[in-house]
Amino acid sequence: MSGTTSTLDQKLRLAHTASVAVVVLGFVFIVVGVIAWIAVSMKLRAEGITVSDDAAFLQGWPVAGPLTAYAQADIINTHALAMSDGQTYAQLAQDDPRRAVVMNASFLRASLFTSVISFGIALFAIGVGVVSVLLGWVGSTLTKARGAAATA
Incomplete structure (x- = not known):
């Protein structure tokens, strides 16, 4: 019986250590x-x-978050399409003088959308971290309870 208890203790210690590691990793995320x-x-x-x-929403707000970046990117697109008669950069003739302005608008929109995606990835990392902390805490709690029950 002693060998079985020893093996169980080792497994519980390993599970507890893994749970603590998941909690730490969650906080890092x-x-x-x-x-x-x-x-x-x-x-x-x-x-x-x-x-x-004239943006659809958040008019006058400083661009500093995902919603304001999206709102500004959207209105840049609206302005670019209005000045190019609804044509995109690729649709404008090579010698059209509006092409450079539409290209700059496209670059600005791409930069703002990159920011929006960056905010999404940051939020995803935070969410994964929270879930990891919760799962690690549950695992740690269960292994402690199981260890206490096994020694009783």
Whole structure:
């Protein structure tokens, strides 16, 4: 019986150690996600962009988050299409003088959408971290309870 108990104790210790590691990893994900969110937000805010007054939503807000970045990208597209009679960069003739402006609008939109995606990835990392902390905590609690029951 002693060999079986010893093997069970080893497995419980291993499971408990793994659970603690998952909790630590979860906190790392949360911290990295928060740092990424703050970094992207600070860089956007430093650009001094304000959502256009004719945007669909968040007019006049500083571009510093995913919703304001999306709103500004959307209105840039609206303005570019209005000035190019609904044509995209690829549809405009090579010698059309509006082509450079539409291209710049496209680059600005792509940069803003990259920020939106960065916020999404940061939020995903935070979510994975929270789930990891919860699962690790549950695993740790269960292995402690199982270990206490096995020794009783």
